[in-house]
Amino acid sequence: MTLTGIQKAALLLTTLDASTAADLLKGQPQQVVQKIAFELSELDLKGQTNTEQASEVVQQFFAELTRPQSGELHIKQFVNSLLQGSAGKEKAKELQNKMQQAVIQKDPFVIISDASPIHLASVLQNESPQAIAIVLSEISPKLGTEILSRLDEQKAQMTVWRMAQPATVSRQTVLRIGEMVHKRLAEMQSEQVEAGQTPEEDTSTANLRKIALVLGGLNKEKRDAFLETIEGKDDEAADMVRALMVTWEDIPRIEDKSLQEILRQVEVSTMAKSLQGADAIIAAKINGNISGRMKEMIEEEVSLMGTLKKKDIAEAREAMVQPLRDANKAGDLEFIEEDD
Structure with a gap:
């Protein structure tokens, strides 16, 4: 992927610690900071931030430096620290909201692609096959397969047929459908929070599921040993991991x-x-x-x-x-x- 100047600057900053990056940006206009932060978010959501690219950028711009810092830093945390350090806490939240809205307006499918297959399928179930086909054409094949498997058979078949037809809709229409789906996903999340299913609980279950999948790949002896360790600290978590295996x-x-x-x-x-x-x-x-x-x-x-x-x-x-x-x-x- 050919990177723009802003994208290169964003990748370069990820090789530094957040405070150093913030110091470098303190003298820059907020528009520049916002553009760089936006590119960081978009590159991360699209999975286009990788060590190899960052290294190439570092070598290109800082060949005279003998050792760029190699500590890994989560992109979202980095953006948060970067914004707070360069613009101050009062402006950070405002800039972050603008970043998110900018990503959605430019390409709502970037956000949609990060949604739970269960939630996305639930939202799409009531849409027309043509609308579903448009969404599936914009997300990864793997996620698309998961969505199709969760739709009723007739709707799934019609959706696949629609995907096979030549595209006849404008890019504006595609983006409007994406914005609509994103809005409904947000509404669903809001309803879950009101019903008492908080994002924190959802994240906790997801983390335990990851542990369950990792332990499931071990032999019985090692798996049981790890489960006993978890059980010694938290019985409930151990039971949940066993169930999620x-x-x-x-x-x-x-x-x-x-x-x-x-x-x-x-x-x-x-x-x-x-x-x-x-x-x-x-x-x-x-x-x-x-x-x-x-x-x-x-x-x-x-x-x-x-x-x-x-x-x-x-x-x-x-x-x-x-x-x-x-x-x-x-x-x-x-x-x-x-x-x-």
């Missing part, structure tokens, strides 16, 4: 043989409830690992069911996942090895 969404990652053995233990009514409204990938994995007779029994069970409450479906899925967790705890659950 195997979730409903992890079913496609389980080896067929392991899954088949567990599914034989699940009651037909429980499986029928859990499959209601299930993601296509998860449903296909389960259906591919049960007998034809079991499928017939599930279909018969579903035909006798009325409309299920979300709570009933969630409880059924939890009942299905629990024996998987038990098998994992015993070291008997095998996962599909992913390529690096």
Whole structure:
């Protein structure tokens, strides 16, 4: 990627500590500071800040320096410190808000691409296939795949068909759709906060999930040792990590043989409830690992069911996942090895 002068300046500043960078910017107009801070945010959100690029910039502008500082610094913290150090705390918040709005106006999909697949799919579920196709064309293929798997089958098929058609909408229309989706994502987050699900709680769960995924890749002996360490400090966190090692969404990652053995233990009514409204990938994995007779029994069970409450479906899925967790705890659950 060819960098502009402002982008090069932004990357150069990331090789310095925040206070030094702020000192360098103190004599600059606020417009310059805001432009550099904006580029830092945009490059980070697009995943375009890397050590190699920063090193090239340092060598280009500061070849006479023998050792640029190598300490890593989180971009968001850096921007915050940079703004406060150069403009003062009173102006920092105002500048940060302007930065965020500038990013959204220039390309709302930069922010959308960082959204949770679950939240984004929920927002898009009620949109037209054409609008969804536009959004999926602007985000990464990996995120797009996750979104498609969470849409109902008919809408997903229409969306893919729309994506295959020649583009007939203007860039302005694309950006308007992006702004609309971003606004609804923000409204959803606001509703979650009002309902008591705070961003801090969401982040805490996400962090525990990361720990669970890391420990899940270890052998049983090492995994148990780490869990005991966590348990010694926080019983609740240890229990949460154990639960997050195997979730409903992890079913496609389980080896067929392991899954088949567990599914034989699940009651037909429980499986029928859990499959209601299930993601296509998860449903296909389960259906591919049960007998034809079991499928017939599930279909018969579903035909006798009325409309299920979300709570009933969630409880059924939890009942299905629990024996998987038990098998994992015993070291008997095998996962599909992913390529690096």
